[in-house]
Amino acid sequence: MTGLTLLIPLALLCGLMALAAFFMALRTGQYDDLDGAAMRMLVEGEED
Amino acid sequence: MATRALLPEPAPLAETRESLLAVPGIHCAGCISKIENGLPKVNGIESARVNMGARRVAIRHDAALSPPDLKAALARLGFEAEALADPGLDVAAAENRALLRALAVAGFAAMNIMLLSVSIWSGAEGATRQMFHWLSALIALPTVAYAGEPFFRSAWAALRQGRTNMDVPISIGVLLTTSMSLFETISGGAHAWFDGAVMLLFFLLAGRCLDSMMRGRARAGVAALLKQTAPGALVLDEAGQSRWSEADVLRPGMRMLVAAGERLAADGRVLMGDSSLDISFLTGESTPVRVQAGDVVQAGALNVAGPLTVEVTAAGADTVIADIARLMEEAGQSKSHYVRLADRAARWYAPCVHLLAALSFIGWTVGGAGVHQSLLIAVAVLLITCPCALGLAVPVAQVVACGALMRQGVLVKDGSALERLAETTEAVFDKTGTLTLGRPVPRHLDRLDGEDHSILLALAQASRHPLSVALRQALEAEGVRPATLDPIREVPGEGLFANHRGVPVSLARPRSLITLFELASEYRHGADVHLLPFTDALRPDAAETLAALRAAGLQTLIASGDQPEALEEIARATGTTAIGRLRPADKLALLDRIKAQGQKVLMVGDGLNDGPALAAGHASIAPASASDASQLAADIVFLGDRLAPVAIALRAARRTIRVVKQNFALAICYNILAVPLAIAGKVTPLVAAVAMSLSSLIVILNALRLKDSAK
Numbered sequence: 050m051t052g053l054t055l056l057i058p059l060a061l062l063c064g065l066m067a068l069a070a071f072f073m074a075l076r077t078g079q080y081d082d083l084d085g086a087a088m089r090m091l092v093e094g095e096e097d
Numbered sequence: 098m099a100t101r102a103l104l105p106e107p108a109p110l111a112e113t114r115e116s117l118l119a120v121p122g123i124h125c126a127g128c129i130s131k132i133e134n135g136l137p138k139v140n141g142i143e144s145a146r147v148n149m150g151a152r153r154v155a156i157r158h159d160a161a162l163s164p165p166d167l168k169a170a171l172a173r174l175g176f177e178a179e180a181l182a183d184p185g186l187d188v189a190a191a192e193n194r195a196l197l198r199a200l201a202v203a204g205f206a207a208m209n210i211m212l213l214s215v216s217i218w219s220g221a222e223g224a225t226r227q228m229f230h231w232l233s234a235l236i237a238l239p240t241v242a243y244a245g246e247p248f249f250r251s252a253w254a255a256l257r258q259g260r261t262n263m264d265v266p267i268s269i270g271v272l273l274t275t276s277m278s279l280f281e282t283i284s285g286g287a288h289a290w291f292d293g294a295v296m297l298l299f300f301l302l303a304g305r306c307l308d309s310m311m312r313g314r315a316r317a318g319v320a321a322l323l324k325q326t327a328p329g330a331l332v333l334d335e336a337g338q339s340r341w342s343e344a345d346v347l348r349p350g351m352r353m354l355v356a357a358g359e360r361l362a363a364d365g366r367v368l369m370g371d372s373s374l375d376i377s378f379l380t381g382e383s384t385p386v387r388v389q390a391g392d393v394v395q396a397g398a399l400n401v402a403g404p405l406t407v408e409v410t411a412a413g414a415d416t417v418i419a420d421i422a423r424l425m426e427e428a429g430q431s432k433s434h435y436v437r438l439a440d441r442a443a444r445w446y447a448p449c450v451h452l453l454a455a456l457s458f459i460g461w462t463v464g465g466a467g468v469h470q471s472l473l474i475a476v477a478v479l480l481i482t483c484p485c486a487l488g489l490a491v492p493v494a495q496v497v498a499c500g501a502l503m504r505q506g507v508l509v510k511d512g513s514a515l516e517r518l519a520e521t522t523e524a525v526f527d528k529t530g531t532l533t534l535g536r537p538v539p540r541h542l543d544r545l546d547g548e549d550h551s552i553l554l555a556l557a558q559a560s561r562h563p564l565s566v567a568l569r570q571a572l573e574a575e576g577v578r579p580a581t582l583d584p585i586r587e588v589p590g591e592g593l594f595a596n597h598r599g600v601p602v603s604l605a606r607p608r609s610l611i612t613l614f615e616l617a618s619e620y621r622h623g624a625d626v627h628l629l630p631f632t633d634a635l636r637p638d639a640a641e642t643l644a645a646l647r648a649a650g651l652q653t654l655i656a657s658g659d660q661p662e663a664l665e666e667i668a669r670a671t672g673t674t675a676i677g678r679l680r681p682a683d684k685l686a687l688l689d690r691i692k693a694q695g696q697k698v699l700m701v702g703d704g705l706n707d708g709p710a711l712a713a714g715h716a717s718i719a720p721a722s723a724s725d726a727s728q729l730a731a732d733i734v735f736l737g738d739r740l741a742p743v744a745i746a747l748r749a750a751r752r753t754i755r756v757v758k759q760n761f762a763l764a765i766c767y768n769i770l771a772v773p774l775a776i777a778g779k780v781t782p783l784v785a786a787v788a789m790s791l792s793s794l795i796v797i798l799n800a801l802r803l804k805d806s807a808k
Binding site for chain 1: 125126129130147148149194197198201202205208209212225228232236
C-alpha cells in the first residue's frame with residue numbers, strides 16, 4: 050500500500066510528461082509536414 | 098529543420114511579411130535544401146520554409162519585395178512558382194490537430210485506467226479497490242469532458258435539428274456510463290466502467306482522426322481557383338509610372354502592364370502590344386490565342402509571347418474566372434448533401450440501441466430487480482452496443498484502400514469519394530487533356546538528324562510557347578544536348594530566329610497552312626525547310642479503359658468543348674458517343690439532364706471549363722496535369738499518362754464498399770452475440786473491455802485485406 054502511494058503518482062507523472070511532449074510537438078508544427086520531415090533527414094548540413 | 102529556432106534570430110528587419118508560394122516542382126530533399134539555403138541569400142529575403150506535403154514555400158521577406166520578385170528568385174533557383182493570393186486560415190488542419198490532441202489524451206487515460214482496472218479484475222478488494230476506483234474517476238472525468246467534446250458537440254447539433262447520427266448513441270452511452278460509474282464509486286460499488294467509457298472514446302477518436310486526415314488531404318492543395326489569376330499587376334498611372342498593385346485594388350479603367358510569362362490579374366481589353374495568350378484554363382485547348390490591340394482578354398490567361406498593355410474592364414468578383422468559381426461552388430453544394438454510409442447505418446442503428454437499452458431497463462424493473470441494478474444493466478447494454486467497430490469500419494477500410502491506390506499513382510482526396518465512386522452508373526469524359534494527353538506531341542522528329550535536333554532544342558528552350566515546350570520535352574527525353582547559337586530573337590506571333598555557325602536557323606509559324614485541325618511549326622536551317630506537325634495524342638490505354646468501364650456496367654459518354662469534327666476520330670477509336678461545342682455551363686446542364694434520368698455520374702475532366710461539371714458529378718476524377726481548380730474540384734487525381742487509373746479506382750472503390758459492408762455485418766454479428774449477455778446482466782467491465790477490443794481488432798484486420806485492392 051505504501052509503495053502504491055509512490056508508484057501510482059510516479060506512473061501517472063511519466064504518462065503526463067509524454068502527453069505534454071506530444072502536445073508541444075503538435076504546437077510547434079512538427080506534424081504539419083510529415084512528408085517533408087522524412088525528406089529532411091537526407092538534407093546535407095547547412096554550408097555556412 | 099535547423100533554419101529556425103536553433104539559430105539565434107537575426108534582428109528583425111524594418112518591416113517583414115510572410116508570403117506563401119505554391120511550388121509544384123518540389124519533390125525531393127535536394128529541392129528542399131536548394132530552396133531553404135538558396136532563398137535567404139537573396140537580398141531582402143529573411144528565411145524560407147518548405148512544406149513538402151502541400152508543395153508550398155513560406156517566405157519571410159522585406160515588405161518592399163513584391164510577389165513577382167519572389168517568383169523570379171525561385172525561378173533563378175530553377176523552380177516555377179505561383180503566388181498564392183490568400184493564404185487564409187487552414188481550418189481543416191486545426192480541426193485535425195484538435196482531434197489528435199483528444200486522441201492523445203484519451204490514449205493516455207485509457208492506458209492508465211486499464212492498468213488500475215487490471216488490478217481490480219485480478220482481485221483487489223476493499224480499500225484498495227476503492228482507491229483505484231477513485232483514481233480512475235480522477236483520470237476519466239476530465240478525459241471524458243475533453244476527448245468526448247467532438248462527439249457531444251456533433252450529437253447536440255444533430256439533436257437540435259431533430260436528426261440523429263452516430264454520435265448520439267455514443268454520447269448517451271459515454272455520459273450514462275461515466276455518471277453510473279461515478280455513482281458506483283461514491284457508493285462503494287463493486288464495478289466501475291470508467292475503462293470502458295474511455296477506451297470507447299479512444300477507439301472512436303482513432304476512427305475520427307483517420308477520417309479527418311483523409312479529408313485534410315483534400316484541402317492540402319487549397320491553392321483554390323484564384324491561384325489562376327495573378328495576385329496583382331503592374332499598374333501604369335497618368336504620369337506613365339508603373340507600380341505594383343494588388344489584385345483586389347484593381348478597378349475598371351486602370352491600365353496594367355503584363356510581361357511575357359505573367360498571368361493577367363483582371364479581365365480587360367488590350368490597348369497596346371501583340372502577343373499570344375494561353376487560355377487553356379478556360380477552353381481546355383492548348384493552342385495559344387493571338388491577341389492584338391482591341392481584343393478582349395480574361396483574368397488568369399497566361400501571356401506567352403510579348404508584353405501587353407491592358408485596360409481593366411472587370412476585376413475581382415466580376416471576372417470570368419470568378420464566375421466559374423461561383424458555378425463550381427454552387428455545383429459542389431449538391432455533393433455536400435451526400436449522406437455517408439456510416440451515417441446511413443447510424444440512422445437505424447441508434448434508435449435500435451436506445452430501444453434495446455430502454456427495454457432491458459423496463460424488463461428488469463418489471464421483473465423485480467431494483468432501479469439501481471436495472472440501470473446498471475441498461476448501461477452495460479449501451480456500452481456493449483456502442484458503435485465502436487462501426488466507427489472504425491469505414492475509415493480504416495478507406496485509409497487502407499487509399500494507401501493502395503496511392504502506390505498506383507491515384508490520390509483520393511475526400512473520405513466519401515470511394516463510396517460515391519462505387520455508386521456511379523455513367524462516366525462522362527472530357528476530351529482534351531483527359532482522353533488525350535492535352536499537350537501537343539511532335540511527330541516525325543526522326544526525319545531530322547542529330548545536329549538539327551540539338552539546334553531545335555536550343556531554339557525551343559528560348560521560348561515558353563506551348564509548341565516549343567512540347568518540342569523541348571520530347572527532345573530532352575531523348576537525351577539531346579542543345580547546340581550553341583548566336584543570340585536568339587523571339588518575334589511574337591512569328592517564331593524564334595538565330596544563327597548556327599553563320600547559317601540562319603529558325604523555328605517559326607509555317608508559311609503555308611496545311612490542315613485545319615493540326616498544329617504545326619516550321620524549322621528552317623539555311624535553305625532546308627521542314628514542317629514539324631504536332632498532334633494531341635490519345636492516352637495510350639484510353640480505348641481499353643473505356644471498354645473496361647463498360648464491362649463494369651457503366652455507360653460512357655464524351656463531352657467536349659471542341660468542334661464536333663475534332664471529336665469524330667476519338668469517338669470512333671473508343672466506340673463512344675461524343676458531344677461537342679459545350680461551354681462550362683452546358684456541361685453542367687448535360688450532367689443535370691443525366692442525373693434527372695436517375696444516373697449517378699462519374700465526371701472525368703481536366704480543364705477549368707470542366708470545373709463546374711467536376712464539382713457537380715456524383716464522383717469526379719482529374720488527371721494530375723489538370724488545372725489547379727479542376728484538381729481541387731475533383732475527388733480523385735491520378736498521375737501519369739495512362740488512363741487506366743480510372744478503371745483501377747472504380748474497382749478499388751467497389752471492393753472497399755464490399756469490405757465496409759462486411760465490417761458492418763461483423764459488427765452486427767458481434768452485437769447479436771454480446772447483447773443477450775448484456776441484457777442477461779452477465780457483462781462485467783472485464784467482459785465489456787475484451788469484447789470491445791476484440792470487435793475493433795476484427796474489423797481492422799478485415800479492412801487490411803484491401804491492401805492490394807488497387808492491383
